[in-house]
Amino acid sequence: MKTSIKIFKIFGIPIELDFSFLILIISIYFLAFLKLISLELAVLITLIFVTVVIHELAHSYVARHFGVKIEKILLLPIGGIAKMEEIPRVPRQELLISIAGPLTNLIIAFTLYGIASTRIFPQAIIEFVANFILVNVVLAFFNLIPAFPMDGGRILRALLAEKMSYLRSTEVAANLGKFLAILMAMAGIFFNLFLILIALFIYIGAEQEYRLVFISSLLEGVKVSDVMTPEPITLKPSSTVEEALKTVFKYKHMGYPVTENGELKGIVTFHDLSSAEKDTPIEEVMTKDVITVNINDDAMTALEKLTKHDLGRLPVLKDNKLVGIISKTDLIRTLDIMRRTKT
Missing domain, CATH: 3.10.580.10 (CBS-domain)
Structure with a gap:
């Protein structure tokens, strides 16, 4: 049963919305219609997801340059996922693919900062743009957390793979990711329960990444x-x-x-x-x-x-x-x- 809908293509890559994401967006604008949240906040949340698509497109564009096939980019309530073949095990290629997303967020942030600095727009627009700049900076640095499935985990593995085996570098990066997830979950108990959900996402992602690479290493050379x-x-x-x-x-x-x-x-x-x-x-x-x-x-x-x-x-x-x-x-x-x- 299909759970997503294709809305358009960019660079030949289908962009699809999961039905749960559609429900989320409709709910947000319904709340804005009822004036339970501001229209500016609803637009800002929409732009966040636009930024997520651009972030994933940056990964996909660089990955295609290295011959990786991109099936689609899927938007979910928790963010975007670029569904692609296995990322190349060449450290430099994985590094460039992984860093492309956060770097794109920072480029968007600095570009908007330069435009906002001209002061040619009304104060309300400048404040809105400032919030959008902050969103891009936060997305960039959040994705640089050295833990799978974040970009930072892949960047760390690419750097470690220059010194050790791909399996060992994955194990080190995955273990660090799980350790950070445990610390995040502990912090969530005292500060914000949402951190526990993020920690669970990171922990499971790190474990799955290591298992996949471990299985792949066992089957290496087997036809x-x-x-x-x-x-x-x-x-x-x-x-x-x-x-x-x-x-x-x-x-x-x-x-x-x-x-x-x-x-x-x-x-x-x-x-x-x-x-x-x-x-x-x-x-x-x-x-x-x-x-x-x-x-x-x-x-x-x-x-x-x-x-x-x-x-x-x-x-x-x-x-x-x-x-x-x-x-x-x-x-x-x-x-x-x-x-x-x-x-």
Whole structure:
């Protein structure tokens, strides 16, 4: 189910609003309509999110320069997220990508300060601009906190990676982030409970970043061909649901590739079969738009696809022919073996 709406593109990058963000903006202007908050405050909050988009666009623009694909920028009530492929592990590239966002906020702040200093605008506008300048300065320095998932955490990792391994630099930056999150949570108990929510966000982000890099390091050099199950059990498009169910109960797998002359036509799961008539050809109930991996892809690529699309298995292709299948279970087993061999 889609939970966001695309509003426009910038530099070819889709900008999407999460429905919760739309509710927030509508609520803010409704409060302004009721005069519970000022219209100036409502406009300022809107401009904050405009700044967040510019911040994420700066990251995305630099990332694209280094060949990183940008899927979209998503606006949430807590801020913006640039959904991109894994940031390059070249320290200099990660440093430039990470610093682009906060630097853009500071450029906006200094530019507006220069305009406001001319005193050619009414005092009310100058005061509004001053608040907007403050917002950009705060956003810049908040994002420079040396903790994942903040830009500062990535900047710190990029600097450390010049001296140590990528995994070790991630571990150091993540541990520092978690330590700062604990201090922030303790401060939140006495000063502002909102700090506890921010601390939780930072702590979880730091832990997730380290786990991702740790898993990636374990799977480094491992190919799909090393992990997949070759010559998987397949079904024909003309097979009936009843015939397919017999195969399911015999081999106890929950999903099967559907092929014809070795060519992948779709994939059918027990869920697809359980709600169909027994004499229905499975080509009528199978999923035809199948996400696949190539036999020469990295195992990490397969794991990312499985996680992103919440799938249990992926067909493996070679020259557009089905040659195997790879599942989360295969990858988890491989991770367990690699972890044991490296400890």
